[in-house]
Amino acid sequence: xxxxAIPDIEKEKQYLGIQEWLDTEHIKNxxxxxxxxxxxxxxEDIFNDQSQEMxxxxxxxxxxxxxxxxxxxxxxxxHKLDIIYTLPTDADVGVFVGGKVNRIIANNISMLKDVAxxxxxxxxxxxxxxxxFRGTWTKKAAIMVTADRLVHDEKDSSKLDVIADxxxxxxxxxxxxxxxxSHPSLPETGVHSDWLKSDQKYWFITCPSCNYEQFLxxxxxxxxxxxxxxxxxxxxxxxxxxxLADNVRKKGRWVAKxxxxxxxxxxxxLLICPWISAGDIIDRxxxxxxxxxxxYTKILGLPYADSAAKLLRNDFLQNLTGKIxxxxxxxxxxxxxxxxxxxxxxxxxxxxxxxQGDASDYGELDDxxxxxxxxxxxxxxxxxxxxxxxxxxxxxxxxxxxxxAGDKKGKxxxxxxxxxxxxxxxxxxxxxxxxxxxxxxxRRIPVHGTENDWYEYWLDWNNLSRIKVLDPDTxxxxxxxxxxxxxxxxxxxxxxxxxxxxxxxxxxxxxxxxTQHPTPRSYYIEPDQTVKFNPDDMFMSPxxxxxxxxxxxxxYKAGIEASLDALDSTDxxxxxx
Numbered sequence: 001x002x003x004x005a006i007p008d009i010e011k012e013k014q015y016l017g018i019q020e021w022l023d024t025e026h027i028k029n030x031x032x033x034x035x036x037x038x039x040x041x042x043x044e045d046i047f048n049d050q051s052q053e054m055x056x057x058x059x060x061x062x063x064x065x066x067x068x069x070x071x072x073x074x075x076x077x078x079h080k081l082d083i084i085y086t087l088p089t090d091a092d093v094g095v096f097v098g099g100k101v102n103r104i105i106a107n108n109i110s111m112l113k114d115v116a117x118x119x120x121x122x123x124x125x126x127x128x129x130x131x132x133f134r135g136t137w138t139k140k141a142a143i144m145v146t147a148d149r150l151v152h153d154e155k156d157s158s159k160l161d162v163i164a165d166x167x168x169x170x171x172x173x174x175x176x177x178x179x180x181x182s183h184p185s186l187p188e189t190g191v192h193s194d195w196l197k198s199d200q201k202y203w204f205i206t207c208p209s210c211n212y213e214q215f216l217x218x219x220x221x222x223x224x225x226x227x228x229x230x231x232x233x234x235x236x237x238x239x240x241x242x243x244l245a246d247n248v249r250k251k252g253r254w255v256a257k258x259x260x261x262x263x264x265x266x267x268x269x270l271l272i273c274p275w276i277s278a279g280d281i282i283d284r285x286x287x288x289x290x291x292x293x294x295x296y297t298k299i300l301g302l303p304y305a306d307s308a309a310k311l312l313r314n315d316f317l318q319n320l321t322g323k324i325x326x327x328x329x330x331x332x333x334x335x336x337x338x339x340x341x342x343x344x345x346x347x348x349x350x351x352x353x354x355x356q357g358d359a360s361d362y363g364e365l366d367d368x369x370x371x372x373x374x375x376x377x378x379x380x381x382x383x384x385x386x387x388x389x390x391x392x393x394x395x396x397x398x399x400x401x402x403x404x405a406g407d408k409k410g411k412x413x414x415x416x417x418x419x420x421x422x423x424x425x426x427x428x429x430x431x432x433x434x435x436x437x438x439x440x441x442x443r444r445i446p447v448h449g450t451e452n453d454w455y456e457y458w459l460d461w462n463n464l465s466r467i468k469v470l471d472p473d474t475x476x477x478x479x480x481x482x483x484x485x486x487x488x489x490x491x492x493x494x495x496x497x498x499x500x501x502x503x504x505x506x507x508x509x510x511x512x513x514x515t516q517h518p519t520p521r522s523y524y525i526e527p528d529q530t531v532k533f534n535p536d537d538m539f540m541s542p543x544x545x546x547x548x549x550x551x552x553x554x555x556y557k558a559g560i561e562a563s564l565d566a567l568d569s570t571d572x573x574x575x576x577x
Contacts, residue, residue: 018047018074025110029066030103039275041250042203042268043067051264055194056181058268059301064181068151069101076129077114081148081177083131084169088157090135096153097121097133136162145169149177156182156190160483184303186310186465188485192303198265199256203272205249209242216249216271218281218300227271233279235271246274269301311461315441317451325354325448332504333372336497337365339383344489346457346497347375352446353497356457356490362391369395378402378425378500380492392423402496404429414499425499432495433464433482439498460490 021027027035037044040063046056047067058064068085075081087093098121105111116125124131132145136158147169155163170176182191202215216235219225227244229236235244249272270276284290284299296304327333327349338344343365347355359365369375381388381401392399402425413431417424439445447454463486469479 018071019044021074021078022047022070025108027070027111028104028107030100030107032107035066035070038250041252041274042254042266042272045254046266047071049264052175052177053198053263054177054179055191055198055263055265056268057184057191057195057265057301058181059270059273060183060298062268062270062273064268065096065100065153066104068153068179068181069104072131072149072151073105073111073114073126075149076126076131080127080129081175082129082146082173083149083151084145084147084166085131085133085151085153086136086158086163086166087133087153088135088159089137092154093133093135094121101133146172148173148175149179152178152180152182154182155180155194156185160190183297183301185297185467186305186485187303188463189303189465189467189483193485194263195265195267197261198263199258199261201254201256201264201266203252203268204255205244205252207237207240207242207244208248210237210240212237212239214238215255216269218269218271228278228281230282233277233282235278246277249274267301270299305465309466311437311440311458311464313458313462316447316454316458316461318443319352319440319445319447320451320454321352321446321448322450323448324453325351327351327354327372329372331372331374333375334497334500334504335365335368335375335377335379336493336495336500337377337379338489338492338496339380339388340489342489344460344493346490346493348445348497348501350501352448353494354448356454356493358489362387365391366394369398376400376500376504378496380404380496381424397423399423400425400500402427402499404432404492404495406430414502416503425503427495427499429495430481432498433491434466436494436498437461457490460486460488463488464491 022035029035043063046054046064047070056064072081072083072085076083087096101124105115114126122133124133130145132147150166150170152158152163167178170178180191180194184190184192184195186192188196204213204215206213214227214237216227217225217238218228224238227235227238229241229243232243235249236242237244252272254266270281281299285295293304296302331349333347333349336346343359343362345355345357345359345365346353347368365377369377375398377391377395377399379388379391379399379401381403388399388401392401400423405426405428413428413435415426417426436445463484464482465485466480466482468477469481
């Protein structure tokens with residue numbers, strides 16, 4: 001979506017566009033070097049993009065911070081936009097403004113004249129407009145000023161709920177711009193979630209030998225999709241395997257995969273940066289100090305998750321028994337409930353989980369309590385305090401009200417209420433989620449039924465991801481927490497069920513772990529939404545799984561390969577409308 005017309009802009013005879021401003025004023029970067037697009041050709045369109053929403057999923061050190069500083073300064077002066085610029089921490093703000101923003105201003109006479117004498121690290125007055133710089137890992141709420149544009153630098157290292165709070169600052173603006181750029185973290189989280197909603201632009205180049213147009217890829221397991229030759233230490237054409245020189249990578253164009261999307265999106269890996277050679281990327285890949293996560297997120301600009309960061313689908317599926325089972329009426333049963341707009345629940349005991357679903361009211365839960373007279377319920381009181389308490393009153397001694405809390409330094413995972421708080425439990429949320437995920441990975445929780453029965457249930461777990469918690473002052477990792485990117489209600493219902501198991505079923509030991517632990521699996525998401533994986537292991541629908549187990553296995557695998565090859569063919573999406 002484009003900006004609305006700026007009042008009287010056509011009447012300004014001396015008006016300069018941003019590109020003309022860069023050339024006319026001889027604008028320089030913080031090192032005193034002229035701004036030019038010869039070595040950064042992919043930045044030219046980003047400079048000129050005035051979309052209401054823009055997302056850039058990027059590798060590290062591709063020049064976008066300088067681009068954003070200059071673009072914001074120009075728009076504050078010429079378009080009179082008030083801008084809020086966020087970084088992860090206050091310390092980041094100090095380094096960014098002092099080491100980059102101020103140096104750029106000092107190197108450019110025209111910018112220096114625009115900025116008022118009285119400015120600070122946290123704000124700059126540019127003409128009649130303001131640019132505010134703020135960290136997100138502070139206890140301070142979003143500043144109480146209106147803005148026309150929000151710029152979120154390194155969103156995935158920022159506090160996402162604070163980022164969301166800032167959107168209220170746009171209410172009185174007719175522009176309401178939100179521009180985000182960051183290296184990604186986990187799939188479907190932060191900048192990757194925004195990217196999936198965008199038009200998804202790729203930098204396409206044309207091979208001079210065969211005239212084949214393509215975007216550059218990294219795929220060490222599929223030569224047809226690989227754009228780097230290890231032996232020749234060169235970028236190569238996917239079709240003719242000819243070498244793509246640096247000057248070829250400079251001559252490209254942005255092509256949108258989803259041109260109808262309102263949000264403008266760019267994927268900027270180091271693969272498209274002409275100053276980075278194929279040999280440089282190969283060396284970084286082979287360096288033993290380069291972790292897989294670092295390579296994909298910081299070099300390729302792609303989200304990445306390993307088995308420690310998500311409950312992978314196959315780790316869950318290995319717990320399925322394939323058979324329907326339900327306990328007798330006289331057996332002990334644990335009910336876990338997450339409250340909210342609906343009542344999401346799971347039911348199980350020491351023999352595993354056998355039922356999951358959601359109820360519109362407490363009547364259905366009452367029916368389960370009657371069906372199993374020895375059922376004990378553990379219910380979230382945070383989503384419905386009144387309803388959960390009334391449910392407890394109807395079933396005295398059989399209902400525990402649970403609260404999820406942040407991690408404490410103490411050893412107690414669950415704190416049981418005593419005296420006046422009898423019938424309550426306070427649980428360390430992150431540690432309990434981690435416990436349940438670990439037990440699924442170790443095949444310690446039998447899940448009775450088939451993949452069809454539990455597929456939607458697993459989707460709730462897929463919306464939970466484990467991320468680092470950064471110290472707001474040092475930006476160092478001080479712990480981890482589980483965050484959600486969508487509905488997670490049945491996953492949390494399982495957490496409440498697990499609390500009950502720890503009290504009423506031999507400290508929750510379900511079954512003995514297998515002698516051989518499953519091999520940890522990892523995956524990364526490519527920008528075109530394909531998943532790099534063994535199709536036998538992950539992310540298949542029930543129908544696809546059935547095909548794998550049938551006589552059609554080879555045909556199915558051939559179809560997977562064909563779909564991957566199709567990404568490099570002349571699809572409709574590669575042609576601009």
